[in-house]
Every structure is written in structure tokens, then in C-alpha cells.
Amino acid sequence: MSRIAQVIVLAKYADEVMEPLTRPDESRSWQGHFEPLDLFVGGWVVEFHRVGPRTGLLKHLESLPWPDPGHVQVLIHDEEDDCFGLWMIYDGALVEVPLPRTQRFHPPAPPSDEYAPSPGYLWRTDSGSGVPADLSAERQDPRPAW
Numbered sequence: 001m002s003r004i005a006q007v008i009v010l011a012k013y014a015d016e017v018m019e020p021l022t023r024p025d026e027s028r029s030w031q032g033h034f035e036p037l038d039l040f041v042g043g044w045v046v047e048f049h050r051v052g053p054r055t056g057l058l059k060h061l062e063s064l065p066w067p068d069p070g071h072v073q074v075l076i077h078d079e080e081d082d083c084f085g086l087w088m089i090y091d092g093a094l095v096e097v098p099l100p101r102t103q104r105f106h107p108p109a110p111p112s113d114e115y116a117p118s119p120g121y122l123w124r125t126d127s128g129s130g131v132p133a134d135l136s137a138e139r140q141d142p143r144p145a146w
Contacts, residue, residue: 005048005119007057008075008084009034013067014042029056051116051145058087058146062094076146081122101126107134109141119145 009018021034022044031053037043048054058074066072066089074087074094083102087094096104099122106120118141123131 003051003079005054005076005078007046007048007054008037009042009044009061010039010073010075011042011066011068012071014072017064017066018042018044028060030054030060051118054146055116055144056146058094058144062089062092076119078119078121082124082127083122085122103137105131105135105137106140108136113143117141117143117145 011018018034018036022036024033032046032048034044034046037045061072061074069089069092072089072094075084076087077084083099085102085104086097086099088097089095101124102122103125104120104122107118110117120139121135123129
């Protein structure tokens with residue numbers, strides 16, 4: 001499965017925390033590195049061209065020593081999403097924040113663990129487009145996709 005996804009991290013006063021993530025590091029569970037964005041508040045972006053190389057990214061991000069975890073925002077846009085999804089740190093974990101007029105739909109779980117888990121598709125519910133029959137709003141694969 002070849003899906004392109006962008007991940008943007010917004011976090012005030014987090015330059016020191018994010019600096020190591022701007023360099024390649026083969027020891028991480030996910031592959032790639034963030035590029036700084038020229039924003040007033042701290043912002044960084046990384047792009048993934050396949051599903052597998054991004055596995056473990058959210059767990060890695062939530063484990064970092066953020067100076068102000070309540071202000072960390074992670075925006076994720078998969079190529080088939082209608083819009084960016086929003087994750088924020090609650091009780092030490094990055095969780096997806098429900099956005100008005102959107103819903104995440106999931107394909108059936110893959111037949112074995114050799115396939116990377118899918119994050120599903122974030123669709124606007126007010127666009128009038130129907131949901132394909134093989135997708136469901138209930139999580140189909142218990143493994144974290146990010």
C-alpha cells in the first residue's frame with residue numbers, strides 16, 4: 001500500500017525537544033525526519049510515502065519531554081483524507097480529537113501482521129459523498145497505525 005501522509009507538529013517552546021527529530025535516526029521505530037516550519041510558534045513537518053515507515057510515530061512523540069504538553073498539537077493528513085486530523089496530549093497520550101462534521105472510517109483488518117495497520121480515512125460527513133460498504137466507523141484493526 002503506497003499512501004502519502006503529512007504530519008505537522010505544533011508546539012510552543014519545543015525547539016530542544018524537536019531538534020533530534022530533525023535528523024535521520026535508524027534506531028527509531030519510524031523513518032524520516034522533521035523539517036522546521038517558519039512559524040511564530042514552533043512547527044515541524046514530515047512526509048511519509050508509505051504506511052510502514054510511520055509506525056510508532058505517535059508513541060514516540062507522546063514520550064518526549066514537552067515543556068508544555070497541553071499545547072502540543074499533531075496534525076495528520078493522509079492522501080485520501082478530506083482534511084487534517086488533530087491529535088493532542090491528554091493524560092500523557094496523544095489522542096485524536098473529534099472534529100465537527102468529520103468521522104474516521106476504517107477498512108477491514110489485514111489478514112496478517114505482515115501488513116501495516118491502516119489509520120483509516122477521515123471524511124467530512126457534510127460533503128454528501130457516501131461511505132463505501134467495506135468501511136466502518138468502528139476500529140477494525142487494534143494495532144496503532146501511527
